[in-house]
Amino acid sequence: xxxxxxxxxxxxxxxxxxxxxxxxxxxxxxxxxxxxxxxxxxxxxxxxxxxxxxxxxxxxxxxxxxxxxxxx
Numbered sequence: 061x062x063x064x065x066x067x068x069x070x071x072x073x074x075x076x077x078x079x080x081x082x083x084x085x086x087x088x089x090x091x092x093x094x095x096x097x098x099x100x101x102x103x104x105x106x107x108x109x110x111x112x113x114x115x116x117x118x119x120x121x122x123x124x125x126x127x128x129x130x131x132x
Contacts, residue, residue, distance in 0.1 A: 071094065073081065085093050117125055 081090055081093065114125060
């Protein structure tokens with residue numbers, strides 16, 4: 061992928077979460093599981109923010125969104 065960078069974060073897990081994570085990955089890649097969980101969390105936050113924004117629209121803005129959505 062062109063233009064993709066990676067960053068490193070450090071996460072300290074409490075003992076119960078560490079045990080749950082270790083059991084989930086069964087010796088596999090814990091980083092991949094954590095990365096996927098972060099992606100899913102961010103997706104849910106984006107969807108919730110978009111829904112709130114859509115609900116806040118009124119008048120011409122709401123009509124424009126409705127017209128746009130009707131195309132799909």
